[in-house]
Amino acid sequence: GESVGLHLPTLSVQEGDNSIINCAYSNSASDYFIWYKQESGKGPQFIIDIRSNMDKRQGQRVTVLLNKTVKHLSLQIAATQPGDSAVYFCAENFGGSNYKLTFGKGTLLTVNP
Amino acid sequence: NAGVTQTPKFQVLKTGQSMTLQCAQDMNHEYMSWYRQDPGMGLRLIHYSVGAGITDQGEVPNGYNVSRSTTEDFPLRLLSAAPSQTSVYFCASSYGQVSVSYEQYFGPGTRLTVT
Numbered sequence: 001g002e003s004v005g006l007h008l009p010t011l012s013v014q015e016g017d018n019s020i021i022n023c024a025y026s027n028s029a030s031d032y033f034i035w036y037k038q039e040s041g042k043g044p045q046f047i048i049d050i051r052s053n054m055d056k057r058q059g060q061r062v063t064v065l066l067n068k069t070v071k072h073l074s075l076q077i078a079a080t081q082p083g084d085s086a087v088y089f090c091a092e093n094f095g096g097s098n099y100k101l102t103f104g105k106g107t108l109l110t111v112n113p
Numbered sequence: 114n115a116g117v118t119q120t121p122k123f124q125v126l127k128t129g130q131s132m133t134l135q136c137a138q139d140m141n142h143e144y145m146s147w148y149r150q151d152p153g154m155g156l157r158l159i160h161y162s163v164g165a166g167i168t169d170q171g172e173v174p175n176g177y178n179v180s181r182s183t184t185e186d187f188p189l190r191l192l193s194a195a196p197s198q199t200s201v202y203f204c205a206s207s208y209g210q211v212s213v214s215y216e217q218y219f220g221p222g223t224r225l226t227v228t
Contacts, residue, residue: 008153032215043117043203043219044156089155093215100171101217103148103155 008087010108019077021107023090028071030092034101035064035075039086047075047088077109085111114139117220119204125226126194134189134223136204143209145187146171146217147179149200156203162187164209194227201225 013019025033031052036044050057050064050073057064063076073090087108091101120135138145143164148156148171158171162181176198178190187206191198201224205217 034215034217036219041222043205043221045219046216049215091155100158100161101215103157105153105155 008106008108010110012110012112013080015080015082015111015113017080019075019080019084019109019111021075021077021088021109023073023075023104023107025071025073025090025092025104026102027092027094028068030094032093033064033066033073034091034093035062035073036089036091036103037084037086038089038106044089080109080111082111082113085109116140117204117206117218119202119220119223121223122221123224125228126191127228128194128196130194132191132194134191134202134204134225136187136189136220137185138187138204138206138218139185140206140218141184142206142218143184144207144217145181146205146207147177147187147189148203148205149173149198150203150222151200159189159202191225194225196227199225199227 034049035047037047038044048059048062048064055066061078065074087106089103089106091103117138146161147159150156157173160179162168165184168179201222203222204220207217
C-alpha cells in the first residue's frame with residue numbers, strides 16, 4: 001500500500017510464496033500504469049505495465065491487476081525468490097504524455113530464504 | 114547500447130557551490146526527465162524535455178536548470194547548492210511515440226550530498 005510519512009510499507013515473505021503488493025493511485029483520468037523494481041543503489045527497472053482499458057496483464061511470474069472503480073493497482077509475484085527483494089513502485093500517467101509519470105512512495109519487499 | 118548513463122555517481126558540495134549532473138542516452142529517445150528521490154519517498158519530477166530545444170518544469174523545479182541542445186544529452190544544473198538538495202538524482206528517457214511504450218528507462222543515479 002501507500003506509505004505514510006517517511007516510512008515505507010514493508011512486505012516480508014518466505015521464498016517460494018506468492019507476493020502481492022498494492023498501490024492506490026490518485027487520478028481517475030490516468031490511462032496507463034507501470035510497476036518498477038528498485039534494488040538497493042540502483043535505478044528503477046521496468047517490470048510490467050497496463051493500460052486503463054485492461055484489468056489484468058500477465059508477464060513472467062508477475063501479474064498486474066487494475067481496479068478502476070476503487071483506483072487500485074496490485075502486483076502479484078509468483079514463487080517469490082530472494083532476487084525479488086527490492087522496493088517496488090507503482091506509477092501512473094495521465095494526459096496522454098509519457099514523460100509525466102507520478103510515482104507512489106514504494107513498498108519494500110523482503111524475501112526470506 | 115549503454116542505455117542511460119549518469120555522471121558522477123557520487124558528489125559532495127558545499128552550500129552555495131554550483132555543479133552540473135550529466136545524463137546521456139544512446140537510444141534516440143525523444144523524452145528525457147530528471148527526478149530526485151529522497152528517503153522513504155517516491156521519485157519526484159524536477160524537469161523534463163520532449164525533444165532537443167524544448168524543456169519544461171516538473172513538480173520540484175526550484176534551484177535547478179536544464180537545457181537540451183542534443184537528443185542524447187540532458188544535463189541538470191544546480192545553481193547554488195543547498196542542503197535541501199541532498200538527494201539521489203535519476204535521469205530517465207523514453208520514446209516519443211506513445212503507441213510504442215510509455216516505459217521510462219532510468220540511469221544508475223547520482224548521490225549528491227550538500228554540506
